Amino acid sequence: MLRYLADLGPLAASYxxxxxxxxxxxxxxxxxxxxxxxxxxTGDPAPAVAALLPELAPLAAFRTSPPLxxxxxxxxxIGEPAAAALPALRAVTASRRRCNANILRDDELCRTxxxxxxxxGRA
Numbered sequence: 001m002l003r004y005l006a007d008l009g010p011l012a013a014s015y016x017x018x019x020x021x022x023x024x025x026x027x028x029x030x031x032x033x034x035x036x037x038x039x040x041x042t043g044d045p046a047p048a049v050a051a052l053l054p055e056l057a058p059l060a061a062f063r064t065s066p067p068l069x070x071x072x073x074x075x076x077x078i079g080e081p082a083a084a085a086l087p088a089l090r091a092v093t094a095s096r097r098r099c100n101a102n103i104l105r106d107d108e109l110c111r112t113x114x115x116x117x118x119x120x121g122r123a
Contacts, residue, residue, distance in 0.1 A: 076116030
């Protein structure tokens with residue numbers, strides 16, 4: 001349902017109060033979905049970025065998690081207010097080490113990280 005609210009953007013403003021507490025949910029899919037929905041509904045990036053940054057933690061250990069790719073995409077869509085994600089994204093694109101045994105999935109992560117860096121505006 002969060003994805004649908006995100007798609008509606010400001011048209012879903014009446015649901016913003018229900019989405020806000022989900023930014024602190026224990027499930028990573030819920031947090032990522034809530035962050036995207038919150039940002040697209042309200043245009044307020046700060047709570048969304050704060051919820052998304054911890055989802056980048058697996059990158060430091062060269063691991064991926066299922067919602068990681070979506071996290072990187074949302075941070076890229078947020079743009080410059082997501083500048084705190086730059087070190088983690090730069091590390092992924094600069095490293096020769098793979099984050100995933102599946103080379104296609106790893107290439108997708110690297111491509112998505114490069115796109116996010118460009119969108120954030122400080123590549």
